[in-house]
Amino acid sequence: MGKYLNIDTRIFSIFGSDAWLSESVKTYPCNFIKLDSTVPYIRISIIPSGIGVNKNSVSGVLIADIFIPNGSGPKAASTIADKLDTHLINKTFEIAEGVSTQFFNSTHSLVGTDVDNSALYRTTYTIPFNYNEV
Amino acid sequence: MGYKALVNSNVNKAFDLVKDLADVITLTKKVSTSFDFNTGIASSTETAAIVTKAVVVEVNKKSKDRNTLYKNLMLKTLDVGDVANLDKVSLLGAEWKIGPLIFTNNYVTIVEIYRENLWESI
Numbered sequence: 001m002g003k004y005l006n007i008d009t010r011i012f013s014i015f016g017s018d019a020w021l022s023e024s025v026k027t028y029p030c031n032f033i034k035l036d037s038t039v040p041y042i043r044i045s046i047i048p049s050g051i052g053v054n055k056n057s058v059s060g061v062l063i064a065d066i067f068i069p070n071g072s073g074p075k076a077a078s079t080i081a082d083k084l085d086t087h088l089i090n091k092t093f094e095i096a097e098g099v100s101t102q103f104f105n106s107t108h109s110l111v112g113t114d115v116d117n118s119a120l121y122r123t124t125y126t127i128p129f130n131y132n133e134v
Numbered sequence: 135m136g137y138k139a140l141v142n143s144n145v146n147k148a149f150d151l152v153k154d155l156a157d158v159i160t161l162t163k164k165v166s167t168s169f170d171f172n173t174g175i176a177s178s179t180e181t182a183a184i185v186t187k188a189v190v191v192e193v194n195k196k197s198k199d200r201n202t203l204y205k206n207l208m209l210k211t212l213d214v215g216d217v218a219n220l221d222k223v224s225l226l227g228a229e230w231k232i233g234p235l236i237f238t239n240n241y242v243t244i245v246e247i248y249r250e251n252l253w254e255s256i
Contacts, residue, residue: 008174009174012171012172012174013171013172014171015171016170016171016172027171028169029169029171029176032167032169032176033164033167033178033218033219033220034167035164035165035166035167035218036166
């Protein structure tokens with residue numbers, strides 16, 4: 001398995017874990033057609049676009065777009081961002097011996113009314129990571 | 135007969151009156167989708183095929199498009215209900231994907247449909 005698929009697989013498994021599922025936050029990947037109307041929900045995008053320490057390594061950011069009902073205040077988004085922190089911040093996930101994904105500190109920014117659905121308000125949770133393979 | 139039924143009846147009549155300008159299409163809609171984060175696999179379930187008539191009201195070909203064909207399709211809302219991005223339409227033997235919704239009311243729905251094809255006369 002190559003580094004990009006390794007990153008997707010390992011990070012996605014966090015959101016498929018019982019620990020994350022118990023948080024009851026509907027979670028979808030990017031490039032996915034969501035047909036149910038559950039709100040709030042988050043959309044995960046993994047962007048491994050940074051330089052790594054060697055040819056098998058790469059750095060990047062995980063972006064979670066958080067969608068909450070418009071007009072409901074920021075608390076629901078902050079609650080979800082805190083839940084994401086609980087599962088990600090400063091965590092290192094071993095994939096195999098010498099292969100790991102390490103997360104750092106996060107940021108959370110308020111974007112505003114969603115351009116595609118004005119019933120939703122969108123915030124963006126961002127956390128950088130390093131994928132290292134020696 | 136109420137006004138809504140009356141209008142829908144006339145919409146049906148209009149689609150019949152335009153004769154071969156209306157094509158019989160088969161619409162397949164996604165009704166639920168899911169994504170398994172442990173396997174990375176997206177899955178969906180689809181409705182039974184909806185067979186109805188539709189009128190191609192516009193054919194678009196933009197200079198920036200090298201191999202994508204677009205058409206605007208007018209459908210009977212009563213027959214198709216809500217349509218969503220990536221629902222499928224079989225039109226004249228080819229499969230098209232539903233794109234952006236252009237217009238809808240209780241009676242007619244106009245959507246853009248598109249498909250990849252390098253060489254085809256439209």
